[in-house]
Amino acid sequence: KAGxxxxxxxxxxxxxxxxxxxxxxxxxHRSVSWYQQTPGQGLQFLFEYFSETQRNKGNFPGRxxxxxxxxxxxxxxxxxxxxxxxxxYLCASSSRTxxxxxxxxxxxxxxx
Amino acid sequence: AQKVTQAQTEISVVEKEDVTLDCVYETRDTTxxxxxxxxxxxxxxxxxxxxxxxDEQNEISGRYSWNFQKSTSSFNxxxxxxxxxxxxxxxxxxxxxxxxxxxxxxxxxxxxxxxxVNP
Numbered sequence: 607k608a609g610x611x612x613x614x615x616x617x618x619x620x621x622x623x624x625x626x627x628x629x630x631x632x633x634x635h636r637s638v639s640w641y642q643q644t645p646g647q648g649l650q651f652l653f654e655y656f657s658e659t660q661r662n663k664g665n666f667p668g669r670x671x672x673x674x675x676x677x678x679x680x681x682x683x684x685x686x687x688x689x690x691x692x693x694x695y696l697c698a699s700s701s702r703t704x705x706x707x708x709x710x711x712x713x714x715x716x717x718x
Numbered sequence: 719a720q721k722v723t724q725a726q727t728e729i730s731v732v733e734k735e736d737v738t739l740d741c742v743y744e745t746r747d748t749t750x751x752x753x754x755x756x757x758x759x760x761x762x763x764x765x766x767x768x769x770x771x772x773d774e775q776n777e778i779s780g781r782y783s784w785n786f787q788k789s790t791s792s793f794n795x796x797x798x799x800x801x802x803x804x805x806x807x808x809x810x811x812x813x814x815x816x817x818x819x820x821x822x823x824x825x826x827x828x829x830x831x832x833x834x835v836n837p
Contacts, residue, residue, distance in 0.1 A: 639824070639825075641825075649825075651825060662824050698763075705751055706753070707825060708765060709755075709763035709764075711760065712761050
């Protein structure tokens, strides 16, 4: 079974721009979560989607948004990028009955 | 609020040494789940283990073992006979057990412990 895939793997953007990151979960997994990892704050939960519905949201500003499609693929969007948004963005998927979250390789976003 | 503390920021050992990574957690939930993940330099988080709060049985998987003690809110991870390939950042994580009809569970991570195994 293929693992969680994330595209793109690397991105460089300028302050004020917006960005969209994509995540394809493991086949059969309906739940997708997003996390931000920075050296200062560590791993922080952004949001979680299940069956196209946002179930849970972390403590991030409204510039961070996401969505999930009917095939369980998910996207997250960050608008009006700030330097502090530079981070590794990790996507994780899990099955309906399991609790383990399997992570993708991440998207490294650099904001200049 | 949930919290996970990994007091050891960095640990350096020589190959074949045993090493224990500490994890202490805080939660008001009576039912919760604990996890360990490994993050090698490539960046991808690799799932290692999940434990339920109602199952305090220790677990061994090859060179890895985990000691879960509710009385001290600890979930420690031991690597026996460490190898260079074990070098990575290890994260302990906690999730609440909301019953949301199959929904995923938000993970609260510790800051991680960087383990370096020298040859």
